[in-house]
Amino acid sequence: MRHRKIGRRLSRTWSHRKAMFRNLVTSLLDREQIITTEAKAKELRRVAERMITLGKRGTPHARRQALSYIRGTRVVSKLFEELAPRYRDRPGGYTRIIKLGPRRGDNAPEAMIELVAREKEKAKKAPPEKAKKKTSAAAAASGKKAKAPAKKQKK
Amino acid sequence: MPLPKRKTSKCRRDKRRTHDALRAPNLVPCPNCAEKILPHRMCPHCGYYKGRAIKEVEERKT
Numbered sequence A: 001m002r003h004r005k006i007g008r009r010l011s012r013t014w015s016h017r018k019a020m021f022r023n024l025v026t027s028l029l030d031r032e033q034i035i036t037t038e039a040k041a042k043e044l045r046r047v048a049e050r051m052i053t054l055g056k057r058g059t060p061h062a063r064r065q066a067l068s069y070i071r072g073t074r075v076v077s078k079l080f081e082e083l084a085p086r087y088r089d090r091p092g093g094y095t096r097i098i099k100l101g102p103r104r105g106d107n108a109p110e111a112m113i114e115l116v117a118r119e120k121e122k123a124k125k126a127p128p129e130k131a132k133k134k135t136s137a138a139a140a141a142s143g144k145k146a147k148a149p150a151k152k153q154k155k
Numbered sequence B: 001m002p003l004p005k006r007k008t009s010k011c012r013r014d015k016r017r018t019h020d021a022l023r024a025p026n027l028v029p030c031p032n033c034a035e036k037i038l039p040h041r042m043c044p045h046c047g048y049y050k051g052r053a054i055k056e057v058e059e060r061k062t
């Protein structure tokens, strides 16, 4: 019986589940925003918050603990050098989940999970890069706008 | 093998089905594009949630 046992099994064996969450948390810390199913996202929160807490602790032992879970030294370095200072004054709640609706193909409810307070960091880091992106986005938007009125007329 | 002794009457069958009715999903207007959407989710029509674009939605061929 699973009475009062926390966590989802996600139809996987323990080792399969563990391997999957190691992959997911590595991707999340690396990319800062990933799309997965709602159930996996909700379960991933637990793992991701624990990893960021390790990063904030910053001790050699914490680093070894993180290395034993996260795949790859690059992401661990990022966690300790970039993410830890970002969340220094935040007492938990480093992730945000936004539901995206059912997935095409198997109708599984999808969600986007991201690290919070990322927008500020981006603005601080690279305003010239953003300007570049905007111009390319504007070019794409103008192409879209050409299509949009046609659609409205149909309606 | 155990078998049903009697055919299920229309009355009994229909009474069983009184709880089978489906309910319409609760749709709310998207604050960005006013399309009807499921609450607490990104709008699948414009990709917005809580005032920001989450995902770019490509134009679909109609």
Ligand SMILES: [Zn+2]
Pocket: B030, B031, B032, B033, B034, B035, B043, B044, B045, B046, B047, B048
């Ligand atoms: Zn919308």
